[in-house]
């Protein structure tokens with residue numbers, strides 16, 4: 075077990091040496107998606123970040139229990155305690171059952187994550203599957219005196235809780251500040267204090283998702299499910315809790331309060347938060363149109379980018395940034411990643427066919443390996459790791475061109491390490507699509523040549539030749555577009 079792993083803990087805002095509660099075992103909980111629409115790319119980045127963390131912990135030899143929930147009830151519009159449930163709203167708009175909405179978008183989510191080669195979590199619990207556990211948890215919080223019932227709803231009393239245990243540790247928000255900044259009780263008639271949050275909400279007659287409870291028909295509050303499910307599967311104190319940066323407040327802060335109220339201890343040792351993804355320099359939002367779905371990226375059918383990008387290229391692009399920094403996705407950046415990814419794939423292919431040529435190597439494999447692990451042990455710094463993999467590719471190519479030499483022993487070890495980092499840790503694969511992309515470079519060159527020949531033929535009015543090229547390509551589903559400056563191709 076490598077004990078030099080250091081992680082940035084959002085709770086202390088410091089890098090800390092990672093030490094699991096149980097030797098060789100890690101419990102990790104990550105807030106999953108609310109399945110009311112197709113998973114968006116920003117969420118995918120969060121889950122790819124935690125996939126990298128999951129993979130690296132396993133690579134280090136930890137047995138990881140990775141729990142990632144599916145939110146299928148309780149997440150209201152605007153992340154607040156009032157308004158319509160996101161899933162119920164979608165069901166109403168489409169005249170289908172809420173569970174049809176859940177099924178459709180859970181499948182979409184899983185399918186998208188599989189295409190990104192993200193490993194499935196060990197347990198994927200749903201909020202609706204844990205209503206009993208959530209009701210039990212509310213009872214315990216009420217018993218501690220930290221929650222109160224009003225008119226069929228139950229709220230967490232932040233002021234009361236704060237008197238015993240400070241609220242706001244994770245986000246660094248002070249309770250006084252919260253009281254000062256929270257809007258008045260307007261529209262929140264039930265609550266004692268506006269900053270209190272719902273544990274259980276009474277179902278209004280129009281609310282279609284509701285369950286019986288000691289407080290009447292209702293549904294659980296959004297923050298409650300994660301506490302109920304993380305405690306159930308990982309215990310009252312576990313190693314890692316992850317999620318998107320935007321969940322830090324109020325969602326994760328509320329999770330801490332709920333757990334501390336009942337278990338009287340900090341529920342999580344390391345809080346890890348993945349940063350957001352912007353598109354062409356701006357926040358991604360459906361409402362402004364500055365948005366793209368993963369599927370649209372993979373198929374190329376979108377108005378944002380001129381061409382399609384494979385899931386592996388998009389994953390590689392994301393891993394080229396550290397999970398805690400903001401990444402901006404753009405055509406130029408993706409094209410650069412595509413080239414880089416293909417170079418890496420080609421390098422690994424070359425490595426597979428490389429023949430050892432000497433007893434000694436001109437590459438310090440041991441030092442290089444240490445640098446690779448050093449990067450990943452430093453809060454999962456994948457961009458630095460990728461930089462070292464490129465150093466190896468340079469050496470591989472030079473060796474293939476007889477400019478450098480490698481020993482048999484080093485060659486075998488280099489093959490093993492490259493494969494482990496590329497496949498197991500970074501979760502990349504030279505799948506059919508990426509092989510195709512690498513071949514596309516050759517294809518593009520061939521097409522450019524054909525294009526030139528065809529333009530020459532058209533200029534000299536040799537339409538027989540130009541039509542021959544056009545028709546032959548059309549049969550291969552390659553569409554030719556003529557323009558005054560020259561023709562271009564579109565591969566369907």
Ligand SMILES: [Zn+2]
Pocket residue numbers: 104105106300325
């Ligand atoms: Zn959560």
